[in-house]
Structures are given as C-alpha cells and as structure tokens.
Amino acid sequence: MEGHFSCCGIILPKQEAESTxxxxxxxxxxxxxxxxxxxxxxxxxxxxxxxxxxxxxxxVEIMKLYPEQDISSRFRKKGHGFLYAYCNRHGLFRKNI
Ligand SMILES: [Fe+2]
Incomplete structure (x- = not known):
C-alpha cells in the first residue's frame, strides 16, 4: 500500500506532522x-x-518526556531546523525554528 509503512505485519498509517x-x-x-x-x-x-x-x-536531538513531568527542554542552537512534539492522543506537531 503506497504511502503506508508496515511493521510486524501491521499496516501503519502515514504519520505527517501538523502545524502547532x-x-x-x-x-x-x-x-x-x-x-x-x-x-x-x-x-x-x-x-x-x-x-x-x-x-x-x-x-536530531530527542528529549523523552513522561506523564506528570513538566514540559521543559533545552537544546543547544544549531541553526535553522524544526521542533517536533508528539502528543499520544493527537499525533505529531511541528514548528519552524
Ligand atoms: Fe494533545
């Protein structure tokens, strides 16, 4: 199925980032x-x-977060890029940086 990925025999929906x-x-x-x-x-x-x-x-730098934790991360500046945040209910969000 074009545009989809499979893992362990399961077809996964295409995951695209939305604007925040x-x-x-x-x-x-x-x-x-x-x-x-x-x-x-x-x-x-x-x-x-x-x-x-x-x-x-x-x-790529990833900061793993857990429930009950404050959302506060720091990344050393490396120029233009994107920030991604993944919500377990609403999916992936992206912001230009
Ligand atoms: Fe959410």
Missing part, C-alpha cells in the same frame, strides 16, 4: 546559545507529550 495549534503550541526562548522549549499541554497518564525533537539538516 493552540493546545499544542511550542514556546521557544533563546537563552545564550540554547533554545529553551516549553509547552502548556496536559501531562497526565491519558494525555501527554511523549517527546520533543530538534531536527536540523544534519542532526
């Missing part, structure tokens, strides 16, 4: 040579942000 919305806004503050990332999103066992990733043309 009000509930899934990613706030970025530049502090010296780092990006400070925060989100105001639920972090309970049923609904939480599972990871935040900073992706540039030649690197």
């Amino acid at each position: 919305d009000e509930v899934h806004s990613i706030w970025v503050e530049t502090i010296d040579d780092e990006y400070s990332i925060t989100m105001q999103h639920p972090m309970n066992k049923e609904h939480y942000i599972s990871f935040i990733a900073y992706v540039t043309s030649d690197s």
Whole structure:
C-alpha cells in the first residue's frame, strides 16, 4: 500500500506532522546559545507529550518526556531546523525554528 509503512505485519498509517495549534503550541526562548522549549499541554497518564525533537539538516536531538513531568527542554542552537512534539492522543506537531 503506497504511502503506508508496515511493521510486524501491521499496516501503519502515514504519520505527517501538523502545524502547532493552540493546545499544542511550542514556546521557544533563546537563552545564550540554547533554545529553551516549553509547552502548556496536559501531562497526565491519558494525555501527554511523549517527546520533543530538534531536527536540523544534519542532526536530531530527542528529549523523552513522561506523564506528570513538566514540559521543559533545552537544546543547544544549531541553526535553522524544526521542533517536533508528539502528543499520544493527537499525533505529531511541528514548528519552524
Ligand atoms: Fe494533545
């Protein structure tokens, strides 16, 4: 099936990142040579942000997050790229950085 991936015999739906919305806004503050990332999103066992990733043309950094944890990450600035946040209920969101 074109556009889909399979894993262990299971067809997985294509996963595309959406632009951030009000509930899934990613706030970025530049502090010296780092990006400070925060989100105001639920972090309970049923609904939480599972990871935040900073992706540039030649690197990927992933910060794993867990329920009941504050959403606060720092990444060393490496130029233009994208921030991704994955919500366990609503999927993948992307913001230019
Ligand atoms: Fe969500």
